Amino acid sequence: MPLAWPLILSAVLFGIGVYGVLARRHAVLVLIGVEMMLAAVTLDLVAFDAWWGEPSHSGQVLSLFVIALAAAEIGLGLAIVLALYRATGTADVDDVPARERR
């Protein structure tokens, strides 16, 4: 299989994730966008690992770490969403998160 295929799939997924982060208003959907970006990175790592075929499998190991990190992030992220919901009564975040407050 050409190496470029998974790379391009990953590029498309990453872009979809970026769109999700920027365009979605509900915090949980923003989280889904972030997860999509991380999944794209995982695919890249797996593809490169298969291509290099080096014995220490750096790519697959790092993807494993990424999946675990993503799980940790999502756990914390959901807790913040709940705190936000309790404090404000909504889980919608304003346009771009960074622009939210000065």
Next chain:
Amino acid sequence: MIDWSDVVAPLVVAGGGILALLLDAFGTRRSWRRSGIVSFLALVAALVVLLSPSRPDGLQQALGVLVVGGTLLVVLAAAVMEHEDSMPPGELHFLLLVSASGGLSMVLARDLATLVVSLELLSLPSIALVGLRRGDVDAARGAWTFFVVSVVSTAVTLLGIAFVYGVSGTLVYDELALRLSASRAPAEVVGAAVVLTVVGLLFKLGAVPLHLWVPGTYRGASVPVAAYLSVVSKAGAAGALVLLLPDAFGLQGESWRPVVAVAAALTLVVGNLGAWVQDDVVGLLAWSSIAQAGFVLAPMAVLTTPGVASAPIRYLAVYALANLVAFGVVGLVRRRWGGTSMAHVAGLVRVEPWTGSALVLALLTLAGFPPAVIGLVAKYVVLEPLLDPRFGTPYAWLAVVVALNVVVGLVYYLRLVAVVVGPVGPRLAGSTVSPSPPRAVVVARTAVLVPAAALVVTSVQPDLLLSWIP
């Protein structure tokens, strides 16, 4: 491959954090004393381990001491929050220490996997720390903003790392240095991979353009946590960059150097302009800490050999001391007089001569102005590599930008100094509103006066600080 003696310090810190959490959870009454003392002891133990003479690499050692020492002072300064019911002491100390152990392992990392995992260990608990003021809208918003920016920047770094792995087939710094330049992929692709990796780390440092999380997050967080973010978190990110850039990406300088230089210049200008219009002390310190990150970044633009790497770290050390003093004083004021506006510090020198003078000294250090000679020397140290003719001074323009931003910084810092030494405002004239017991105030005051004394001593004899960072 792993030198396990390196891991002792982060292990001690993390272990102390877990112990603090358990002691607090199983104690009958929630008290700062129990978890606070455990954290204090663990951090002191880690300092002892780090300072033991057997450790070889001076730069890593210095960064480690910066991270642990900074956390130690934050733990002491946080004592002032005793009896603040929305702040659970066990969780606070646990998260602080675990995050600090992340900062430590980030500095010790010799491969990209360890780097990125440590980065998350530094970030995730500090995000939780920001949101820890329970039931507070600002805290939740600050935490969310911080979270999204942090996670996205991690994703970008990971993307960069994936491509770096793709072109080189390894994640280990020493091998990267050899394999990146021998890569079969075009140089542009290698450069892009390196830049993506660096950009993610720049976000973490609070560099422009992704700096906008800083003010909201600092103001949403409690003051000691803001101090932690501005000092320890930054030290971790800057330390990782300083080790990563020359060690792993040393031969790819043409790709990342302009990025770092432009980011440094923008960070300086935007941070200073933001600070200029603030009328809240925490807001001012938040924006100015963005600008200060620019000073740390600037010399990285000419980072070639590990020898030059000392400039950002030396600056960072001075900045850390001064910023911890400033945030420590503001934390005290907020707890005792209930706010952080300019009016809350008007005439502080006359009400609290010692802490007030410490704040003045810290602000002058951040501005880089005598009598705080150490602040001036720090600016010198940052400018020096940019103007070194050995590198042909391609970044003399950056040196001019840095110099002019010293001026802008001086004006707003001095404006605050004038308020602090001016007539006593109505806020300070009133009685304190603090529920903090006197003992906690004494501890927090110590956490201010010790680094302030260090600033005085190093102003007289800057070599005490400089020679210690190789």
Next chain:
Amino acid sequence: MSAVEVVFLVLAAVCVFSGLQAVTCDRLVHAALWFVLTLGSLAGTFLLLAAELLAWVQVLVYLGSVVVLLVFALMLTRAPTGSGSATFTRNRWLAAVIGTATSVGLGVLGWAGFGGQEIVSPTVGSPEVIGQVLFTEWVLPFEILSLVLLAALVGAIALSTGQRTVGDSGAADGDR
């Protein structure tokens, strides 16, 4: 074109389609379910790329727990789940431009760097192989990772329990 390549292309098509649905559909719960499909098809491509262990981890961790968490969070925030419940920010079109540009940029980067390369008979990343390297070469980050998970757990618990209103005791309104 080999069978593997055909399967990959099918999975890729499913993956992209469901991914687009996940970020564009107008119902909250549907978005989460489309996301499940994205991750599932992605796990399939992992298998094709010989990352056996990783594929199963992906299925277990993501499909087994993360998505459940997401759905729980949607329910806890009492979000409306009907049509039109998933709204967009005002800068939707700008976001679309940035997302497309990112995709194109990364695609060009991948093509320019690795255009003619072929993946030939990769060694299978079975649990034994990965476990072996994980516990020899990658112990340190693995240990740090466990600490990250613990910290995230404690942080999440600390953030979501013990709801108390600010204002009791002396930390009155002034404590801002």
Next chain:
Amino acid sequence: MSAVVAAVLLPLLVGGGLVLSGGRVPGRVAALAGAATTVVSAALVVAAWAASGRGEVAGEVDAAWIEAIGARWHLGVDGISFPFVLMTLLLGLLCCVSLVDHAPAGDGPPSALVGLVLVVVGAALGVFSSLDLLLFFVFFELALVPMWFVVARWGDGEGRSRAATRFLVFTVTGSALMLAGFITVGRLAGSLQLTDIAVLRVLVTGPVGMFAAVTILLGLAVKTPVWPLHTWLPDAHGSAPTVGSVLLAGVFLKLGTYGLLRVWLAVVPQQAEVLAPALATFAVVGIVWSALACLRQTDLKRLVAFSSVGHMGFVVLAVASASPLGVSAAVLGSVAHGVVTGLLFFVAGALRRRYGATSWEALGRGLWLRTPRTAGVLAFAAIASLGLPGLAVFWGELLTLRALYEVGPVLGRPLAWTLLAVAALGVVLTSAYVAALLRRVLQGVPTPDDRDGELAGSDVPVVAVLVAATVVLGVAPGLVLGVVEPDLLAVLGGVR
């Protein structure tokens, strides 16, 4: 510890202590203590000077300081700096004496004002005796913040805070660039020691050297100030309290002229030769411009402030000639300006205390008849300022013009003589505004005012000393020239 180091640190420590005492020391006691401090410092410097031979550096100390960046604790006084040091201490002493009776009201205790004055004096002494570039810079900046407080807290009028901040921003911008220049020089020459760079003629070359020369020149030109970078000066001098104006004009501007000699002409001589014609041209424009601006002033303090730009123009012109005569003229001109302008500001301060302002309307007419002695001193100072032979300023300006006439190694003949002609025009215009001042304020039909009164209290000794100094410098300029001459090479060592 060397006597010079003690002389520098003593005012800094006493001043710092007074500032930190927070008003627990009564103002008069503080002022007397300040005066005593400057006397002790002066005694220390003079003793060190007397103990060393001519052409040597008196009281030299060269100790390790910041090894990490090659900066050393290197201080000493030679023939170039000695006149500056003595003038600073004299003005510092007189400021303290004047504060015994006439401390201005401000946002703070009088003792703090005395403390700030002492810190400024100590910092200036540090600048004049530093032989290390970084140390020079530290003292250069150290004087700024206290000065800012003096103007912003004890100044007159509404705009004092803005004037103070503008003064700060201008000078700090200049000095930030200057720091970049210093670092460049340090990297190029491999040393920060003025003695190494200037005397051992470690030459700084290339485009990087030019970058250093230009940035250093900019920093010093703002401080001096050289036209057109002077715009901070009139407001700052005009709104400062009397002691602030005296220190700004007498001491602060001299940091710039001294720096031009010591760390510009001596450190980057090759580039200085290239830049000198432009610098000289700006200086001459400044002379004429300041005289024209003075003609339009209607306020004594602002008039004196504007006239400083012209006087400094002569000093800069002398520096730009880069000849032995020019250097002597620059030192003499700086000292004379400090004494005469100090005198003018003290008189203006006394008038302001009495009439609440120093504008022509506030002062009224016919001061000759209303308060003859005060008017006499004012007339004496004004005439000294225009360069009457036999009084202090005359020699500095004459030697400058002569240096141009003789054509030094740097400025070519056509340019030098053109500049000479224009500068002479400036002298004529100066006489015009001094005459206008005398006619407007001193002469005319007296407009008696019940606030009329002669100089009193500690003003009397202050004015007397300055009048005497003006005469002495005018009669015996050799006192200064003889001190400067043996050390001319320290400045001109690198000039062809």
